[in-house]
Amino acid sequence: MTRLGIFTRGLVKENVVFVLMIGLCPALATSSTVRDGFGMGLAATFVLVFSNLIISMLRKNIPNEVRIPIFILIISTFVTLIDYMMQAFQPDLYRALGVFVPLIVVNCMILGRAEAFASKSSVMESILDGLGTGLGFTLALTVMGTIREVFGNGTFLGMSVLGESFKSAPVIFLVMSPGAFLVIGILKALINKYVKKELK
Amino acid sequence: MTSTRQMIVTLVIVAVICAVILSFVYAFTEPRIAETQAKLTLSGLEEVMSAYKYIEVVPGTLWRAVDSLDQEIGIVFRVFPQGYGGPIPITVGLNEERKITGIRIAGAAEGLAETPGLGVKITEPGFTSQFKDKSGDEVALEQDGGTIHAITAATISSRAVSEGIRKGLKTYADYLEATYDLGSVFPGADNFIEILPDTLWYALNKTDTMGIVFIGIIQGYLDKIKFMVGCNTKGDITGAAILYSQETEGIGEVIRSEAFLERFKQGEPEAISGATISTQALINGVAEGMQKYKEYIR
């Protein structure tokens, strides 16, 4: 597979949220606004890329029997790193994302890529894989965040986009929990209908 | 097949490296985090009542607001009443007249969990500005007998806010009075009634007025001197105390000494040589105050 192929695979064909359907918890919980979804996506991408990098670098030295605990140690180090950096430099985002920042450590996509790819591939390929998968995740969260914030709150990144009268009476439930389920359900249905054929 | 020993060693090495990296990260970010927190708190306080300095009395809950002369101009307190979706963090500024100078309700980014689009409207100026200049039982919803107009369809959130503030007023407003130990300059009085905020009180025993207590500020040698004096109805000084002074250590600071302050009870004392400016300043200040509040000394 070409280098570019590795990258686009994670981004589109095997998009974590819309195709593989893993990493759903943060996808639904943090996509109520564009900023939160995008921020969460980037944070998870950071962890994914760096843990892929380190695991790939160390892949020849990690004994097979204890590989999972070691993966977990490496991943949680980067998660704690981004946790504290966010607290220090982006406190508003941190408060909005809440418990989901440390929960990045159990985002199946990260452990999944480490096990399935990074532990068996070169450093460069692992980085590309991490970037593709992570950005695919970010893309999915941002799309959902856009739909939910624009129609559920009348704003995009906090700026009013559909006029004041809409803003005072938007489709509120979209930013609440049932809305998240509905949006992803409809998006998935649309993808099933229009996109599946092209991917085949 | 790797030996058990190799496995454990690798595991331990990785664990130690990770722990070390993280302790660096922690050391690096911890001061930054504390700084951001402090800035956030300060700006929150300034928003409700501007002052020269805020002195934390109860961590995270109560501050004294003072001006550049260390004179108290009010208090700022925080309450966290339970709203519709969770606790609502409210910061309230209260001036010496027990009137609200302003309130600030934390937004969703800081943890507010009220209904989006409805309950969160409590953070908007349209609602919060209603609380300015109100005091006591005025702070209640119209439907509860007060003067605050609730947000339509967000009564629970609105009520939580006004009740939370009203209760906060009851709890903390007393603090405005308790700052000065008035009894220390007027032994024998068991009650004091404020006449001029932070400046003049009647000293009473049961219901009999025994005299007054007043606070004055005068320029000393190095800095201002803030003093408190008790005076009975006969015009005799019952006690004197220094609330604030920054005179020369060992010289001017003699004004704080028991011996010197006692002399005020026997009439106007003499200045102390070597510390003339400081002591004379205090003597003048006391005399000025007695003159100013003469009419209250019945």
Added chain:
Amino acid sequence: MKSPALIFLGAFLVNNIVLMRFLGLCPFFGVSSTVETATGMGMAVIFVMTLAAWITWIVFNAVLLPLNLVFLRTAVFILTIASLVQLVEMFLKKAYRALYNALGIYLPLITTNCAILGVTFLNVDKKFSLLDGTVFAIGTGFGFTLVIIVFAAIRERLDQAPVNPSLKGYPISFIAAGLMALAFLGFTGLFGLT
């Protein structure tokens, strides 16, 4: 401080872990195709969640906090959970073989169940006492089990219903879950709970 009963109710219904807090979604969708598997998973989750909450609370309050090692929280908690699941797996294999076989691959899957780790974090963030924390974990576990079983029942029926091909599978499941979430929203304010 709330009474344990209220904490239980809050975790069970009002702030349901799956429908309101969005934790535990992967197994929620992945292990709910039949009521049988859902029940098995639910039981396992209650067990592991309570144990994990217990152990991590003790580790946090007795070790991390006094030694000023709070920043190691994430790593320590997840490793504790992973080890706990391993131990439970080994124990069941030896002592309760039937149950072990019934749970199958679901047991190791619990490690990545964000609900378990989520509960351990929430426990600490809310500064619960050991008792309150245990009640919180049990309530959350039951909340998870309740919704996963109900959802499985709905899915069993959905699988036999004539559904538009694009909606079949995940989409209609999500929408069904959304309706369940809508229903659970109604619990807000129950007994004064938020």
